[in-house]
Amino acid sequence: MASTELEKKPSQAIDPADEPSVEWGWHGGFPKATQVAGWFSVFACLIMLIGNHQGILSGGGHFKTEDAWLIIIAVVLVIGLLIDLRRKKTAWRR
Structure with missing residues (x-):
């Protein structure tokens, strides 16, 4: 009978003890929050002129x-x- 457990790859480049998220595959960022914070920072810099x-x-x-x-x-x-x-818009072309 086949096992129902997922097999872990023995040749992982990153040790899960160092980065636990590598086990379940999340190494993302917060793209919308980064854009919002960036545009807010631009606004804050320009409003400081006044x-x-x-x-x-x-x-x-x-x-x-x-x-x-x-x-x-x-x-x-x-x-x-x-x-x-632009990088996010054209990421699918890679």
Whole structure:
């Protein structure tokens, strides 16, 4: 009579003692939560341009270093999020 238990592969590259999730095959992430958190971070960076410092959008009329940092960080986040979206969209082609 055939056994009803699943056979475990003896040649696993990852030891289940180190990573218990390898036994049941989950090594995923949280793609929707990552996108939501990323776009929220972009919004938070850009909304900080309107703050209590005298930057370009706060009535100071001068471009400050902190404004440049906030814009650069927001742009890098947007590029990363768009690359992530494109990678997920074309993942089935691999």
